[in-house]
Amino acid sequence: MPLLLKDPAAPFGDVHGPMLTGPFAPVFDEAVMTDLQVEGKIPADLNGVYLRNGPNPRYEPKGDYHAFDGDGMIHAAEFRNGKVTYRNKWIRTADWIEDDIRGEETHWGIMQTLKGRTDKVLADTANTDIIGHAGKAVASWYLSGVPYLIDPITLETVATANYVSGPGNGMSAHSKVDEVTGELIFFDYYDTAPHMTYSVVDKDGKLLHTTPVELPGDRLPHDMGITEHYSILHDLPVYHDAEALRAGRHKIRFDASLPARLGVIPRYGKGNEVRWFEFSSCFIYHVVNCWEEGDEVVMIACRYMPSLKENGEIDEAKTAKRIAQLQMDARLWSYRMNMKTGEATEECLDPDRNVEFPTYDSARTGRYTKWGYLVDHDPMVLRWTGLRKYNTDTGECVGAWSDGQDDCWYSEPWFAPADNQQSEDHGYVITFVWNNKTHVQQLQVFDALDISKGPVARITLPRRVPSGFHACWMKASQIENWD
Numbered sequence: 001m002p003l004l005l006k007d008p009a010a011p012f013g014d015v016h017g018p019m020l021t022g023p024f025a026p027v028f029d030e031a032v033m034t035d036l037q038v039e040g041k042i043p044a045d046l047n048g049v050y051l052r053n054g055p056n057p058r059y060e061p062k063g064d065y066h067a068f069d070g071d072g073m074i075h076a077a078e079f080r081n082g083k084v085t086y087r088n089k090w091i092r093t094a095d096w097i098e099d100d101i102r103g104e105e106t107h108w109g110i111m112q113t114l115k116g117r118t119d120k121v122l123a124d125t126a127n128t129d130i131i132g133h134a135g136k137a138v139a140s141w142y143l144s145g146v147p148y149l150i151d152p153i154t155l156e157t158v159a160t161a162n163y164v165s166g167p168g169n170g171m172s173a174h175s176k177v178d179e180v181t182g183e184l185i186f187f188d189y190y191d192t193a194p195h196m197t198y199s200v201v202d203k204d205g206k207l208l209h210t211t212p213v214e215l216p217g218d219r220l221p222h223d224m225g226i227t228e229h230y231s232i233l234h235d236l237p238v239y240h241d242a243e244a245l246r247a248g249r250h251k252i253r254f255d256a257s258l259p260a261r262l263g264v265i266p267r268y269g270k271g272n273e274v275r276w277f278e279f280s281s282c283f284i285y286h287v288v289n290c291w292e293e294g295d296e297v298v299m300i301a302c303r304y305m306p307s308l309k310e311n312g313e314i315d316e317a318k319t320a321k322r323i324a325q326l327q328m329d330a331r332l333w334s335y336r337m338n339m340k341t342g343e344a345t346e347e348c349l350d351p352d353r354n355v356e357f358p359t360y361d362s363a364r365t366g367r368y369t370k371w372g373y374l375v376d377h378d379p380m381v382l383r384w385t386g387l388r389k390y391n392t393d394t395g396e397c398v399g400a401w402s403d404g405q406d407d408c409w410y411s412e413p414w415f416a417p418a419d420n421q422q423s424e425d426h427g428y429v430i431t432f433v434w435n436n437k438t439h440v441q442q443l444q445v446f447d448a449l450d451i452s453k454g455p456v457a458r459i460t461l462p463r464r465v466p467s468g469f470h471a472c473w474m475k476a477s478q479i480e481n482w483d
């Protein structure tokens with residue numbers, strides 16, 4: 001008997017664009033749920049928390065809505081001794097609190113900045129990414145904002161993390177944690193020169209290093225990478241439309257005349273030590289992982305495929321529009337940068353599949369990883385229709401699963417190592433799945449050794465988890481208040 005959708009499928013009507021209805025529609029309660037219905041068995045050697053961030057506007061938006069506008073909400077599954085607890089809670093950002101006091105949305109969204117406030121044009125919703133660091137979860141926003149520290153068990157917002165003071169004090173989504181050293185490595189980006197700041201924080205949250213990085217102009221990088229000794233920064237040909245920016249509007253352009261540049265900087269290097277490598281023009285939303293191989297720095301990523309005109313040329317306007325609307329057409333891609341010779345090479349690992357939102361064993365961030373776990377991406381809407389396991393050496397898809405490519409909305413999965421991990425892929429892949437045909441919401445756990453067998457545990461939740469953005473896994477030993 002399918003569980004009924006508890007929340008309205010269009011709580012704000014359908015006048016704010018397509019990202020607020022159906023599987024995207026927000027929920028309005030903050031729940032703690034135990035004794036959930038389980039098919040299969042929750043592994044006993046899976047102890048920790050799967051956390052997923054995403055937009056969930058509390059009040060009706062002003063005008064057109066973009067997914068980056070919605071108040072960040074964390075949905076979490078705590079696995080402990082073969083049992084699971086589900087929780088969800090809004091991130092108490094400064095803007096959430098301001099809305100709470102006023103009882104309404106106090107900002108216009110990123111598509112309507114001309115109508116915005118002069119004191120603070122955009123709401124920093126912290127709704128995009130989440131990572132584990134120094135015992136806490138850290139939530140961050142796409143346009144670079146304030147990092148919010150979250151208790152990974154209770155999901156309470158604990159504090160803001162002001163790692164850097166002065167210019168460049170924001171933090172973009174997709175900062176990286178080196179789980180060997182405990183360091184947090186991140187970048188900030190902004191419209192004025194030098195356009196980027198790169199920083200390293202130690203395992204306790206104390207700033208170790210920060211340096212400005214000069215880019216040729218304002219850019220909208222989304223991700224970065226780290227290796228054991230370097231960080232890889234992105235200078236991609238996506239930037240604000242200059243005229244719109246002068247008018248205070250957020251409109252992006254894709255410039256096919258510019259290369260994609262990847263900058264390799266020593267972990268504690270200065271901005272003038274970045275070595276830039278040029279690649280074919282493209283945007284990159286997400287990096288899988290990076291590492292060093294001899295003289296080479298390797299980056300495995302999902303390359304955004306520019307839209308083409310009938311004559312084969314890149315259609316800049318269409319590409320920019322699709323990037324802005326989060327319509328993904330990406331391929332698994334390998335980038336290699338030779339630090340000795342300066343040679344830059346790139347290779348498409350799988351030309352046939354549109355895959356994105358990658359995960360891997362994040363204990364090996366910055367070190368070689370063979371296995372990546374990605375989602376099949378619907379090219380026309382922010383929807384993930386199934387999971388795939390890839391050999392990132394060969395580009396071979398070694399396993400796949402979907403409960404229904406036409407009906408299912410998967411969350412970004414994350415890899416969770418087994419408690420006594422024996423090999424890189426000894427562990428589990430965890431994801432939320434909303435079936436839009438049966439209206440059943442599940443939390444699913446796969447054996448990472450072979451995801452094609454289907455979930456080893458299906459946990460049914462009596463409520464929908466709206467489609468969202470990024471996820472992470474924090475194992476028990478990484479959580480400050482686990483016991």
Ligand SMILES: [Fe+2]
Nearest residue numbers: 173222285286
């Ligand atoms: Fe992202």
